[in-house]
Amino acid sequence: MYDLVISGAKVLDGSGEPAQAADVGVSDGRIAVVTSRPGLLSKDGAAEWVAAAGLTLAPGFIDVHSHADVALLADSAGGHKLRQGVTTEVFSNCGLGFAPVTDAGMAAMRAAFGGLFSQDDGVTWKWRTVAQYLHALEEHGIGTNVAYLAPHGAIRASAMGMSARPASRRELAKMQGMLESALTEGAIGLSTGPGYAPMSHAEPAELIALARQAGFVAIHQRNYREDLLACTAQTAELAAISGARLQLSHLQTSGEAARGLGPDAIRVLDDARRRGVDIACDMYPYTAGSTVLQAILPDWVTDGGAETTLRRLSDPACVPRIVADLTALDRHWPSMVLISAENPRNRRYVGCTFPEIAEARGRSVAETVCSILLEEELRACYVVHHMEEQDLDAILSWPDTMIGSDGLHLRGAAHPRVAGTFARWIGPFVRDRRLVSLPEAVRRVTALPAARLGLDGRGRIAPGYWADLVLFDARSVSDRATFDDPLRSPEGIPFVWVNGSAAARPGGAACPRNGKVLRSGAPKSAP
DSSP, X not given: OBSEEEEEEEEOOSSSOXXXXXXXXXXXXXXXXXXXXTTSSOGGGBSSEEEOTTOEEEEOEEESSOOOTTHHHHSTTOHHHHTTTEEEEEEOBTTBOOSSOOHHXXXXXXXXXXXXXXXXXXXXXXXXXXXXXXXXXXXXXXXXXXXXXXXXXXXXXXXXXXXXXXXXHHHHHHHHHHHHHHHHTTOOEEEEOTTSXXXXXXXXXXXXXXXXXXXXXXXXXXXXXXXXXXXXXXHHHHHHHHOOEEEETTXXXXXXXGTTOHHHHHHHHHHHHHTTOOEEEEEOSOSEEEEEGGGGSOHHHHTXXXXXXXHHHTOTTTHHHXXXXXXTSOOOGGGEEEEEOOSHHHHTTTTXXXXXXXXXXXXXXXXHHHHHHHHTTTOOEEEEEOOOHHHHHHHHHSTTEEEOOOOOOBTTBOOTHHHHHHHHIIIIIIIITOSSOHHHHHHHTTHHHHHHHTOTTOSOOSTTSBOOEEEEOTTTXXXXXXXXXXXXXOBSOOEEEETTEEEEOTTSOOOOOOOOBOOOOOOOOOO
């Protein structure tokens, strides 16, 4: 007797091989049998029978770059991800997270980056260790599986505050101790973000030491703009020296200075791999990105943390220098759109470009940015339309590029990648534009990330593997989320199962909170 039989689907097992018509039987949360023999599995032997002729069955998708750290404690079902076929989310990313952390580190990180995690209704924020945080997820119940990366930002803020300086030996030793505890308690690696303070002040020796210790590192590198190629080479060098498996987060060409550099950035990674360096990347299928507005501030402004930053933004002696530095930036301001604001004065500007807001307020763009950051206490977020489609295509076409949503769970606002990334990848980019084959597209979001991250028993359709499964119509699957309606669910994905239980089905009925915390395991060789 099987708990579930999916009959007659075109099965893409995650290996990259062509689909095969087969029946799949599930028992006790795992795949028990995969057979192409007609009649071997019968309705009488199944508690639930799903007739899937004409549909494609794949392993559940793995969102290798998520920011659902806090959102899953507020909206435990993870509906926006589940409805696009995601069964596993990997976070923290970009070095931005909240465990392990001291009381002071927690206060500093929440003050500086709380705007990126504003969907936190009902979250108590009581944890400090990775063990406590992962236990909070398990106790609350989660809709997707999760794999956790220890965030460098929280570790550094706990060891030495938000100071704009290199770490001392003693401070680095404290960071290493916190990282060791995190890995012991279930983190699968480290995330770092030299593009954000306080990590932007870390010297190479600090990054190398932590990367070597972690084994797996996801990195939001220092620059994706005019210094894209130099920074990508530095990222590859970090992987080479540390020996870590390195994931370059959301590889992108940001702005005019980086236009056309997508193929060159991929060549840097290809050259490194030919030298034996273990490096890969991820990206989302959109030409627009999104982050917290304070990320564009110069390092000297953010030195010391949120309280000091806000003091400088309100200091008449400092503001002219900040305005001058912002004015000198290589930014195409009309491509930047405010998407998150909590101050009533600024809510009317959500959806407007910064030049439009500046005109309405009768000030320069740089002055407007300073005012909004001060009024929002650094919690404002924006979308930037900054990439050329040909650069995005070059990055997504690379065989070692995985797909990550980089979705920010903001209160009352979002980038459409939160709800649309994986349907957009499988439908418009793969089926319609044929950027890669469908079997290869599925491999990139299933077996490849599972193997790279050491997620045992995930990412394949084979006996003994956990029954994380997505059933979709390859002819119609498509994203429907837009910048005007960013949380609209995709179409063409009728069923999703997490650990053998239905998490999404036609009509919306589901079995929520069947996700598991996937703690650290030995890495596998990539398929």
